[in-house]
Amino acid sequence: xxxxxxxxxxxxxxxxxxxxxxxxxxxxxxxxxxxxxxxxxxxxxxxxxxxxxxxxxxxxxxxxxxxxxxxxxxxxxxxxxxxxxxxxxxxxxxxxxxxxxxxxxxxxxxxxxxxxxxxxxxxxxxxxxxxxxxxxxxxxxxxxxxxxxxxxxxxxxxxxxxxxxxxxxxxxxxxxxxxxxxxxxxxxxxxxxxxxxxxxxxxxxxxxxxxxxxxxxxxxxxxxxxxxxxxxxxxxxxxxxxxxxxxxxxxxxxxxxxxxxxxxxxxxxxxxxxxxxxxxxxxxxxxxxxxxxxxxxxxxxxxxxxx
Amino acid sequence: xxxxxxxxxxxxxxxxxxxxxxxxxxxxxxxxxxxxxxxxxxxxxxxxxxxxxxxxxxxxxxxxxxxxxxxxxxxxxxxxxxxxxxxxxxxxxxxxxxxxxxxxxxxxxxxxxxxxxxxxxxxxxxxxxxxxxxxxxxxxxxxxxxxxxxxxxxxxxxxxxxxxxxxxxxxxxxxxxxxxxxxxxxxxxxxxxxxxxxxxxxxxxxxxxxxxxxxxxxxxxxxxxxxxxxxxxxxxxxxxxxxxxxxxxxxxxxxxxxxxxxxxxxxxxxxxx
Numbered sequence: 001x002x003x004x005x006x007x008x009x010x011x012x013x014x015x016x017x018x019x020x021x022x023x024x025x026x027x028x029x030x031x032x033x034x035x036x037x038x039x040x041x042x043x044x045x046x047x048x049x050x051x052x053x054x055x056x057x058x059x060x061x062x063x064x065x066x067x068x069x070x071x072x073x074x075x076x077x078x079x080x081x082x083x084x085x086x087x088x089x090x091x092x093x094x095x096x097x098x099x100x101x102x103x104x105x106x107x108x109x110x111x112x113x114x115x116x117x118x119x120x121x122x123x124x125x126x127x128x129x130x131x132x133x134x135x136x137x138x139x140x141x142x143x144x145x146x147x148x149x150x151x152x153x154x155x156x157x158x159x160x161x162x163x164x165x166x167x168x169x170x171x172x173x174x175x176x177x178x179x180x181x182x183x184x185x186x187x188x189x190x191x192x193x194x195x196x197x198x199x200x201x202x203x204x205x206x207x208x209x210x211x212x213x214x215x216x217x218x219x220x221x222x223x224x225x226x227x228x229x230x231x232x233x234x235x236x237x238x239x240x241x242x243x244x245x246x247x248x249x250x251x252x253x254x255x256x257x258x259x260x261x262x263x264x265x266x267x268x269x270x271x272x273x274x275x276x277x278x279x280x281x282x283x284x285x286x287x288x289x290x291x292x293x294x295x296x297x298x299x300x301x302x303x304x305x306x307x
Numbered sequence: 308x309x310x311x312x313x314x315x316x317x318x319x320x321x322x323x324x325x326x327x328x329x330x331x332x333x334x335x336x337x338x339x340x341x342x343x344x345x346x347x348x349x350x351x352x353x354x355x356x357x358x359x360x361x362x363x364x365x366x367x368x369x370x371x372x373x374x375x376x377x378x379x380x381x382x383x384x385x386x387x388x389x390x391x392x393x394x395x396x397x398x399x400x401x402x403x404x405x406x407x408x409x410x411x412x413x414x415x416x417x418x419x420x421x422x423x424x425x426x427x428x429x430x431x432x433x434x435x436x437x438x439x440x441x442x443x444x445x446x447x448x449x450x451x452x453x454x455x456x457x458x459x460x461x462x463x464x465x466x467x468x469x470x471x472x473x474x475x476x477x478x479x480x481x482x483x484x485x486x487x488x489x490x491x492x493x494x495x496x497x498x499x500x501x502x503x504x505x506x507x508x509x510x511x512x513x514x515x516x517x518x519x520x521x522x523x524x525x526x527x528x529x530x531x532x533x534x535x536x537x538x539x540x541x542x543x544x545x546x547x548x549x550x551x552x553x554x555x556x557x558x559x560x561x562x563x564x565x566x567x568x569x570x571x572x573x574x575x576x577x578x579x580x
Contacts, residue, residue, distance in 0.1 A: 018419060026435050142560055144511055146518060146534055147552045150541070154549075158542050165541070245424035249515050253538070264519050267434040275434045282427060290422075 008294055012287050019283040020073065024066055027272045078277040083269045088277035091262065096281070098168060099247050099258035105178035106243055110185035111236060115229075117186070118193025119220065125198065133190060140187030145246055149180045149253040166255035177254045181246050185239040192235055196228035203227075230297065237293030241286050317568020323561035327554070331377040340368035342375040342528040351544040361546040363537065365526075369550050372528035376551055377558070379529045383444045384510035388502055390448025391509075395455020396498065400486055402456065403463025413456060420453035429512050433521050440529070443522035447512045451505055458501050462494035469493075496573040500566050507562035514555055530555045 053059050057068065072079065078088035114137075121133035156176060157165035163176050200206065201224055209219045248260035259278055266274040330337055346366030354361045360369035402413040420428065432446035466472065467490070475485050516522045517531030525532055530551040537547030 015419065015422070023431070142556075142563065144514075144552070144556055144559065146515065146531075147556045150534070150545075150548055150552055153541060154545055158545070241422075241424040242426070245426035245430075248426065248430065249518065252519055252535075263430065263434075264521065267430070267521060268438060270437065275431075279427075279431055279434075283423070286423070 005295065008291055012291050015287055016280075016284060020070070020280055021066075023276050023279050024069055025062075027276055028062060028065070073280075078280070079273040081266075081271055081274045083266075083271045083274070088273050091274060092259070092277055092281055095257060095259050095262045098256060099251070099260065101174060102178055102181065102247055102250065102256070102258065103240070103243055105174055106181040106246075107185070107236065107240060109178055110182040110189055110239070113182070114186045114189025115193050115225070115232070117190035119197060119225065121190070121194040122197035122201065123220065130194075133194070137187035137190040140183040140190070142187075143183060145180055145183075145249050145253065148183055149177075149250065152176050152180055153254075168256050173254075173256075177250050177256060180253075181243060181250045184246070185236075185243060188235060188239060189232060192232055193225075193228060196231060197224060200224045200228045233293055233296055237290045240289045244282060244286060314568045314571060316564045317571075320561040320564025320568065323557055324565055327377060327558050327561065328381070330374055331381060334371070334374035334378065337374065338368060338371040340371040342367065342372045343526055351540065351547070353544075354546055360550040361544060363533075363544070363547045364540065369533075369547055372533060373530070373551050373554050375528040376530045376533060377554065379440070379523065379527070380510050380514060380555065380558070383440070383447070383513045384506040387444050387448035387451065387509040387513065388505045390445065391451030391455055391505060392498070392502055395452045396459055398452070399456045399459025400463055400490065403460035404467065404482075404486055404490065410460075414460070417453045417456045420450075421457065425450050425508070426512055426515060429516060430521075433516060438521040440517070440523040440527070443513050443516045447509050447516070450512070451509065454505065455498070455501065458497060459494060462497045463490055466490050466493045496569075500570045500573065503562055503566035503569060507559045507566070510555065510562075511559050 057065060060068075069079070076089065078092070080086065081088050081091055084091060117133045117137060121130045124130045153165045153176065156163045164173050165176075167173055206219060206224060209223050210216075214223075247258060248264065250256070251258045251260035252264065259282070263275060263278040265271075266278065344367060346362070349358075349362050349366040350364060352358055352362040352366075358368050358370065360373060363369055363372070398413055402410045428450040429443075429446045432449055433442055436442040436446060472485060472489055475489050480489075513522060514529075514531035514534075517529050518535045519531075520535065523529030523532045525536055533551040534548045537544070537549075537551075541548060
């Protein structure tokens with residue numbers, strides 16, 4: 001287990017280093033000088049440009065800038081935003097909680113609804129309930145956020161008036177965006193849980209449990225589901241990535257603050273340090289979640305722990 | 308599903324796709340309006356016979372704009388997919404056929420690229436190239452390369468073991484001829500399936516990026532930009548946003564259904580159930 005963990009940590013650090021290096025050089029080697037752009041937008045002289053370049057350390061050779069950037073990164077310093085002239089970490093830590101709340105609620109919803117639909121379909125295999133669950137999951141996977149989001153806003157805010165359409169603050173603001181964001185993963189998880197359950201249910205140990213007179217409810221949720229869930233955990237990790245991508249569109253659609261809005265504005269303003277910071281953070285979250293997923297196999301399946 | 312040689316959903320997808328493509332090509336003849344012509348006496352009109360999808364804030368006919376938007380979105384989708392398919396095919400063929408260190412490096416990079424959500428990857432490339440419709444097309448295309456590399460390499464690996472490839476090698480065919488004349492035609496089916504679905508994904512991603520304000524800019528009749536414009540008055544005139552997003556969903560769905568049907572038709576293994 002220890003070598004397994006160490007190898008995963010090492011590959012995680014390597015991937016992150018790759019992302020950092022790639023974003024660093026990509027944002028610097030391409031044409032278009034952000035400082036010149038910034039000054040020309042705000043109206044400044046050549047002197048201002050030279051001054052700002054020096055203060056941001058843009059006159060040093062690239063390798064020096066790269067090492068300084070890596071050094072700062074290790075200390076948790078992502079540099080200064082070109083537009084707001086504030087530390088990138090401040091801008092990010094303001095918006096991060098909003099996006100995390102959205103992404104984790106959506107993940108939570110997709111697991112609960114997806115597992116429920118999947119188990120329901122598997123236990124009613126071949127009936128109309130099964131058909132309905134399959135249809136719902138196909139719909140969930142294939143409807144784009146731009147469509148489902150608009151339909152939800154129309155129905156629940158404008159027609160029924162149950163939930164606020166935009167903004168944030170209370171849990172009621174979180175319901176619609178996270179539900180819309182969760183639809184695709186819900187469908188994927190439901191289909192996977194269904195196939196997994198159908199594979200597990202005919203196993204001997206289920207028959208044994210039944211023969212012993214274990215309650216059907218306990219067999220389903222404890223014996224069968226626990227074994228059906230292992231591949232599902234992998235998918236949750238993979239889905240978390242597309243979910244993170246989905247937050248960008250979702251936040252825009254529901255006019256919510258968050259990393260999505262932050263990064264889009266940073267791109268429009270060519271605020272390279274900020275873009276770089278968000279990309280690195282996004283990669284770190286994604287890699288981190290998949291690390292936790294890998295580790296959780298061991299908890300669910302003792303055979304992997306020993307191996 | 309009844310196994311009588313074709314799938315109902317595939318046929319449905321094909322019909323929808325043909326209707327969309329035809330009405331896109333014939334857009335100037337189907338509606339009497341211009342996509343950019345403003346008419347301040349007919350702002351935010353509800354759908355009617357004269358304006359089946361209503362009008363927007365500037366009195367422009369929404370149906371006309373959706374149809375012209377389809378021209379943009381379909382071209383962007385196809386171009387981005389071609390942009391991904393070119394390098395994807397070359398890298399996949401070389402990587403699968405020759406193996407070795409080149410294969411190792413390509414696959415590491417492919418895994419790295421695929422480990423990122425494609426929308427984020429495209430977003431990052433747009434960030435580097437700067438916003439705009441052309442750059443969105445490039446970004447979505449580049450973000451799709453890794454997907455092609457993986458599929459092409461996999462298909463090459465399975466075809467490479469076939470007897471006819473071995474025979475060609477035995478009679479001393481040149482490598483280039485083997486790759487282009489023996490392997491390429493035999494992986495074209497799976498590449499075609501992938502390309503069909505990839506166009507759908509590319510449309511979805513490009514529309515999302517334009518919706519975020521990073522692609523086509525108003526007044527261009529592009530679906531994503533239109534959805535974003537209509538968001539402001541969703542309560543008064545929901546059709547302005549709903550029409551383009553519904554047509555986008557139909558386009559994406561039909562492409563996916565056709566892709567699914569193609570895959571089933573070409574792969575005898577999945578046909579049997």
